Amino acid sequence: MSIKDTNVTPRGDVFAERLKTRITAESPSDTNPYLTARRYTHGYELEELSTAVAFDQMIFLLLRGDLPNAAERRLFNALLVSFANPGIRDPAVRAAVTAAASKTEISSLLPISATIAGGSVGGGAEVSNAMRFIRRHRRRDPLHLAAEVCSVDFEQVADRLVAPGFGSTFGAIDPMAKRMAVSLANRCDEHPVFTWCERFVEGLTEQDASLGWRWWGVCAAALLELGFHPRTGVGIYQVAVSAGALAHGLEWRVRAYTDLPFVPEDDYILEGEEREPR
Amino acid sequence: MNRAEHWDQFRGVIRTRKGGWQIGKGVTSYGHSLLGELMPGHPFFSVLILNVTGTLPEPRLARWFEAFFIAMSWPDPRMWCNFIGALGGSVRATPIASIAAGVCASDSAIYGPGTIPKSCEFIATATADYALGVSVGDIVEREQKLRGVPAVPGYYRPFAKGDERVGPIHTYATKVLAFGEGAHLQMAQRVHDYLEREYQERMNLAGYITAFLLDQGMTPAQIHVVSSFCTNAGIHACYAEQANDRPPGSILPLRCDDIDYIGVAPRTVDR
Numbered sequence: 137m138s139i140k141d142t143n144v145t146p147r148g149d150v151f152a153e154r155l156k157t158r159i160t161a162e163s164p165s166d167t168n169p170y171l172t173a174r175r176y177t178h179g180y181e182l183e184e185l186s187t188a189v190a191f192d193q194m195i196f197l198l199l200r201g202d203l204p205n206a207a208e209r210r211l212f213n214a215l216l217v218s219f220a221n222p223g224i225r226d227p228a229v230r231a232a233v234t235a236a237a238s239k240t241e242i243s244s245l246l247p248i249s250a251t252i253a254g255g256s257v258g259g260g261a262e263v264s265n266a267m268r269f270i271r272r273h274r275r276r277d278p279l280h281l282a283a284e285v286c287s288v289d290f291e292q293v294a295d296r297l298v299a300p301g302f303g304s305t306f307g308a309i310d311p312m313a314k315r316m317a318v319s320l321a322n323r324c325d326e327h328p329v330f331t332w333c334e335r336f337v338e339g340l341t342e343q344d345a346s347l348g349w350r351w352w353g354v355c356a357a358a359l360l361e362l363g364f365h366p367r368t369g370v371g372i373y374q375v376a377v378s379a380g381a382l383a384h385g386l387e388w389r390v391r392a393y394t395d396l397p398f399v400p401e402d403d404y405i406l407e408g409e410e411r412e413p414r
Numbered sequence: 415m416n417r418a419e420h421w422d423q424f425r426g427v428i429r430t431r432k433g434g435w436q437i438g439k440g441v442t443s444y445g446h447s448l449l450g451e452l453m454p455g456h457p458f459f460s461v462l463i464l465n466v467t468g469t470l471p472e473p474r475l476a477r478w479f480e481a482f483f484i485a486m487s488w489p490d491p492r493m494w495c496n497f498i499g500a501l502g503g504s505v506r507a508t509p510i511a512s513i514a515a516g517v518c519a520s521d522s523a524i525y526g527p528g529t530i531p532k533s534c535e536f537i538a539t540a541t542a543d544y545a546l547g548v549s550v551g552d553i554v555e556r557e558q559k560l561r562g563v564p565a566v567p568g569y570y571r572p573f574a575k576g577d578e579r580v581g582p583i584h585t586y587a588t589k590v591l592a593f594g595e596g597a598h599l600q601m602a603q604r605v606h607d608y609l610e611r612e613y614q615e616r617m618n619l620a621g622y623i624t625a626f627l628l629d630q631g632m633t634p635a636q637i638h639v640v641s642s643f644c645t646n647a648g649i650h651a652c653y654a655e656q657a658n659d660r661p662p663g664s665i666l667p668l669r670c671d672d673i674d675y676i677g678v679a680p681r682t683v684d685r
Contacts, residue, residue: 139606139617140584144576155668158677164670172670179678188683203683244511251518294420307417346417403427404434 159198178202192216195375199368208362211323215358218316219373221380222351228253228377232385237396242389249381250374257297258352260370260377266301266356267366274332282339286347301353302340309341309348317354320361329360432465444468459483466639467632474591475630479640481586482623485579486526486644489651491665495520499649503656504665512657516649517642524572527641533568533624534634541601541628550604554612563613566605568621576616583619587626596629 159178165171175182177194178201185194189203192213196204204212222229232249240248254260273281285298297303305313317337321330333353340347352373359369388395423429433442441448443465452461459476463469491500495516502512520526540553557564571577587593595603602617602625609615627637656665 139603139622140581143616144574144578147572147574149573154672154674156674156676158675160673161675161677161680162670162673169669169671170667176680179681180683181680184683188685201678241508241511243507247511247515304417306421399426399428401436405427405429406431406434407429408431 158201195372199364199372204362207325211320211358212362214320214323215355215362215372216376218320219355219376221383222377223380224384226377226380227255227258229381229384232381233388234396236385236388237391237393239389239393242386245385245389246378246382249385250378253374253377253381254370260352260373262300262350262352263355263359263373264366264369266299266350266353267360267364267369269300269302270329270333270356270360271366274329278332278336279339279342282336282343286340286343296344296347297350298340298347301350301356302337302347303350304344304346304348305350308346310351313349313351313354316351317349317357320354320358324361327361329357333357431468446470463640467636471630474593478583478587478591478593478626481583482619482641483644483647485583485619487647487651489648491652491655493645493648493652494522495526495645496648496652497665499653500656500665503653503658504660504663506657506662509650509653509657512653513646513649516653517646520645524570526645527620527638527643529567529620530624530638530641531634533620534628534637536567537598537602537605537621537625538628538634540605541598544601544604545597550608554605554608563615564609566609566615566621568602568624569605569609569615569617571618575614577618577622579619580617580622584622593626596626598625598628601625 161176161179162172163174165173177185178197180197180203185197189197190213193203193209195216196202196208196212224230224233228249231252232245235245235248236242252259256262256265285302288298295304295307317330317334321327321334324330333349337348355373356366356369359372364372431444433444433446433448435441440450443452443461446452446464448461452464456470457473457476457480459479460471460473463471463476463479488496491497498519499512499516502509502515507515521528523529523532536557543553544550554564554566557566559565560570588595599622602621606617606621609617623641624634624637628634632640
């Protein structure tokens with residue numbers, strides 16, 4: 137049978153006729169079935185939630201199905217606050233700033249920054265990948281694992297990323313990530329994930345003095361401590377970073393585009409091709 | 415080298431092999447004048463390929479890419495990425511944001527250009543292994559199975575078995591553009607024949623285009639980048655209809671009772 141003669145037949149997939157969800161229940165108004173009389177999130181009625189819980193609790197409820205207990209809330213809130221503003225040098229925030237200064241539609245600032253915040257090196261996907269890495273290896277001796285991941289030969293051009301969430305940052309140990317790991321671990325009554333990761337980091341640093349926690353590894357450890365699944369890591373990171381990105385974007389939306397540095401001709405270096413137009 | 419030196423060499427400086435704008439002089443891509451040479455003398459897809467790969471392709475490859483993008487341009491809002499464009503139109507989001515959202519949606523593991531990396535990896539590995547003497551059966555059967563059928567990247571698509579786009583684009587490539595069948599496409603045909611015989615599964619467009627483009631010398635990364643917005647014309651269509659021709663909220667509106675709630679019963683916050 138040639139690929140030219142490919143015939144197409146229905147796969148016979150059976151599709152649902154209706155949407156279903158565990159998260160939201162809505163009762164219709166008496167007069168219009170498209171309008172909502174009451175909305176419930178995992179069983180809690182909206183008006184009660186709006187008076188009884190804070191935004192961090194609402195996010196936790198949405199993602200986990202239950203409100204956090206006191207210990208969970210302490211750590212989750214600390215996590216969201218810690219990651220809410222990575223600063224203007226962060227690529228996601230810088231994307232929002234660049235878009236805002238160039239007068240991009242304000243409604244696009246968050247999608248733009250959230251997209252960049254989803255990166256697999258220095259973004260939310262690194263959080264999810266680090267969560268997967270930690271989960272996969274947590275039963276192993278962290279010092280042996282550190283020696284093993286450091287033994288892999290690779291061509292080092294920039295950072296040494298020995299595992300998602302762990303390695304060097306700008307060629308060295310990130311001091312804020314190191315402090316944040318301790319600070320977040322101290323927010324937990326028990327912190328088996330942080331304890332394992334700290335041992336792993338000790339092993340890494342023993343192998344190479346430039347290796348330690350990366351910012352996104354700290355986020356991953358905290359989320360695992362809270363019992364989140366790795367697939368949620370990227371999204372929670374994007375949610376947290378969005379606040380800082382939006383704030384910086386709005387700061388820059390009212391500025392002139394000339395307030396944004398533009399690389400001058402002399403510093404725009406064309407490599408390997410003719411500089412003049414042919 | 416001090417580790418920070420790597421970043422210092424890029425601080426305040428952009429180094430590029432691509433080209434750029436010299437104010438008052440012109441714009442170049444790999445030394446080709448955009449407005450003096452490329453714009454009047456080359457189709458859009460030639461410039462797209464040049465910008466990604468650094469090489470101006472032969473004209474027939476640009477025509478082939480145009481055919482590929484047309485084959486992906488289904489103006490049907492039931493397609494998932496198109497539906498997202500339609501939702502954007504229905505709430506009067508901007509066309510750029512809505513179409514970008516639709517294109518993002520096509521970065522999927524089961525349809526659209528998001529499937530290209532795995533499809534490339536499969537056919538490149540299969541072609542190399544076949545050349546070393548591994549049988550087609552072994553190559554197929556070692557893939558992870560889904561409901562008893564090898565889930566071979568490039569040979570599965572939702573909704574249907576087989577792909578109506580493959581035949582026409584292959585005919586266009588061979589009969590009109592006079593492309594031959596290289597090692598990857600021949601391997602793709604062998605896998606197609608095996609899967610059809612054993613499992614009644616057939617090649618899909620991603621399987622075809624990745625094999626074809628690997629035969630043209632493109633790398634998997636280049637194929638992925640050039641193909642990244644191949645679904646956009648269908649999204650344009652579905653956005654435009656909702657934004658321009660329908661009242662807001664007109665694409666598949668849902669009543670409260672159209673949703674089946676399967677969660678916990680109403681409860682109160684424990685204060």
